[in-house]
Every structure is written in structure tokens, then in C-alpha cells.
Amino acid sequence: MSDKLEQRLLALGTALEVPAAPDAVPAVLARLPARPRRHRRPTGRVLAIAIAAMLLLVGAAMAVPPSRDAILRAIGLRGVSIKHVPKLPPVPAGSSQAARRGLGERITLAKARRAASFTAVLPVRATAAYLAHDVPGGRISALVGPVLITEFRGTAQPFIFKLLDPGTRETPTRVDGKQGIYLSGAPHEVLFQAKNGEVRSDRVRLAGNVLIWQQGPLIVRIEGTHTLGQALTLARSLH
Amino acid sequence: MSNAVAGRVESEEERLVTKAKAGDQHAYGELLARHQAVAFRAAYLIAGSAAEAEDATQEACVKAWLALDRFRAGAPFRPWLVQIAMNEARNRRRAAGRRAGLVLRLNPEIAESGAVPSAESVALAGEERAQLAAAVAHLREDDQLIIAARYFLGLSEAETAIALKLRRGTVKSRLSRALGRLQAQLEARQ
Secondary structure (H helix, E strand, O other): OHHHHHHHHHHHHHHEOOOOOOOOHHHHHHHOOOOOOOOOOOHHHHHHHHHHHHHHHHHHHOOOOOOOOOOOEEOOOOOEEEEEOOOOOOOOOOOOHHHHHOOOEEEOHHHHHHHOOOOOOOOOOOOEEEEEOOOOOOEEEEEEOOEEEEEEEOOOOOOEEEEEOOOEEEEEEEEOOEEEEEEEEOOEEEEEEOOOOOEEEEEEEEEOOEEEEEEOOEEEEEEOOOOHHHHHHHHHHOO | OOHHHHHHHHHHHHHHHHHHHOOOHHHHHHHHHHHHHHHHHHHHHHHOOHHHHHHHHHHHHHHHHHOHHHOOOOOOHHHHHHHHHHHHHHHHHHHOOOOOOOOOOEOHHHHHHOOOOOHHHHOOOHHHHHHHHHHHHOOOHHHHHHHHHHHHOOOOHHHHHHHOOOOHHHHHHHHHHHHHHHHHHHHHHO
16 A cells, blocks of 8 residues: 555645745845854854944945944844934925835735735734835835834845934833834934945934834834833734 | 765765855855755745745744754755754744645646656546545644655655654654555545
8 A cells, every 4th residue: 555655645746836946045145144153252242243343344335424423233133223323313394194204105905915025924903004115025014003013124234224312212122032122212213225225314204112123034113102012012913 | 866976965065064064154055055945845835825935944044054053964954954944834824823734735737637747647647636635634734744754845764854853763653654544534535
């Protein structure tokens, strides 16, 4: 019985519908940190130092105004960095709420999960969803009333930069065991890295309280909750 | 594959592993290029979607890199990567609230025409394939996994042991029992 059954199983294996495997190597290599080695300082510290050094090297090429000369600080979340400044620049008047937020093209909630190059995690009661292509792999945003959830693939190169003035508090936290940070108090400025590598100062955008963390390959941020507890509750409900 | 050729392949792979363990990302990329397809196939059979399988494979490749210090020199890399990819896919399936078990969809062109240029596929007509896939899908998950490892992923017994974290002797006995239960399923369906 066994030989014949084994032949039939081998034949079944050749008849299964399995999509062609996409080439994961470039994306994986872009995400690899320096590999941790035993008897060394902790990984996070090594990674932070490596990213900070890289940022200092490429800093000259970035379109960050020279007055913002505080050192950009990696916070251990791939694609995110923080910079402290004495004072934020003024915010010009914007147009619509979505335009001010730079969310991209409106898409249906049904499409949101698969619209980018990754599988997005979404809130149960999303009211609107948007897709932008300003970062490799795309960026998905979802609104739950006034609360904004944004997701993109974490990359070795920071994509989001935060400018914090002295009134913004940083609270390290964890979301389901994953490293995260909660920025609260005074609003902070958000900088995005454009596809051409330039870091744009998005003057029209000041962010309120933000929880940001790494979930698998994704960086997820929740903006607009009143407390860290509310943000964590929403974070855990994403699926 | 002759022993001499197999030896050269193994030694080339060992060389890549050694370089990757020393932090050489290019060597690691070469290793992944050799084995990412089977890792993706394993993840797809578990996760059931190309997007989830792609994410799981990528995550597995990054986790494997971070865990290379624990990888034993001389061990085969392929089943180790498959093991991590399977775990990632299972975690994603669990997080999404989907039920356990493999997703076995038949390629409609092959299922209908039977026109597949391989000796194995000739042995199995389209309708029979569907019945066999349904019977496998009704087995408990550990039976499905060991059958998938051996026949759908093409892993050897030794590789299956690594991929499923079993002793090699256990693979043989567990596979035998899984095939027995599959045979019983098929007979019950006739």
C-alpha cells in the first residue's frame, strides 16, 4: 500500500497550486542588521550606533535645515529616528485634513489589507483607508474617527524622522512584547524620506500623541489617542 | 546526484554558512537564493495566501540571520530555514484566527487536463487528486505536516526531522502512522 500511496502523494505535490516564490533576497538583505555576536554589547546598542553613524554620514545629503543640528537618534525601530530640537518651525495653513496629513489616495476598506506590498493589520472599526507610494512597499493609513493608524515596511534606512521639542515626552513601551515608544505632550514634527532619498520637512504636519512600534516586518504608528492606555488597547485590537 | 557532486554542493554550502556566521551578508544572500523557494512553498501551504507566505518567508530569513550563532556547523541549512518559515506562517495563521491545517489547492489546469510533464503526475488522474487532497486535509495537523514535508516539499527523512524538530527515527514511525491514517481516510471515502 505504502509505495503506491507515496507515488500518489508525490503526484499530488506536483499538482498543488502554489504561486511562484517572489525573490525575497533584496528585501531581506535591506532589512538585515549587523548580526549580533556573542560576548559583545547588546544588539540594540550596536544597531543604534550603526544607524546613528550612517545617519551622520548621509546627513549632508538630507534636506534637513541646518538649524536642526541636533543628532538624529535611532530608537531601535527600523525606519524611524528621532531628533531633538529647541523649537519647532511654524506650521503653514493647509487645505483638507487628508491633504494635510499626506495620506495618499483614498481606497476601500476591503482593499486596504492587500493594497500595499505587505499584509496590513487593520482596526475593527476603520472609517477610511488610504494608500501612498512614497516609501518602498507602500504605506497604508486607516482612520478610526480622529485616530490615525499608519503602516509601512521597516527598512534599514529611516523613513520617518521625528523632531521633538522639549515639551514632548518619550515613553518606552512594549506592544505584545514588541519594542515601541509613545510620544506625548507637545506636538512634534514629522519628516518623511522621499523616494529620491531626500528627507522632506513636512511643515504642514504636526503630530499629536503617537504610539509607534515594530510588528513583524512592519512599522505601525497610532496617532491621536488621549492616553498610552487607549493607544495600547487599539494596538492590540489590530488584526 | 553522485556522492562527489553532493560533497561539492555541501562544502560550498558550508563555506557560505561559515561566511554568513562571520557576518557576510552577500554569502547569506546566496544561501537564501538557494533555499527561499522551498521556504515560501512551506509557508504558503500553511498560511494559504501568497502575501502572508511572502511576509512569513522574509521574516524567517531575517530571524535565521539573527540566530545563525545557534546554527550547527555542517548541518543542512534548507530544513532549518523551512522550520523557521513554518513557525512564522503558523503564527500568522493563528494571529488571523484561521483554523489549523494545510491549504491544499489544486492547480485547475493540471487538475482538469492531467497534462503535466512529470512521471508522478501521470500516475494520478484529476478526480483522484482532488479526493487525495481532501483526505490529507482531513488528517490531524501533525500528520499533514509530515506528509507535506516528505512529499510536497521534497525533504529527505533527515531534513524532515530538522524541519519538524523530530528525531530521525520518529520521522519514520510517525510518517508510517500518518500514511496508515490517510489510507483509512481514503477507504472510508470509497
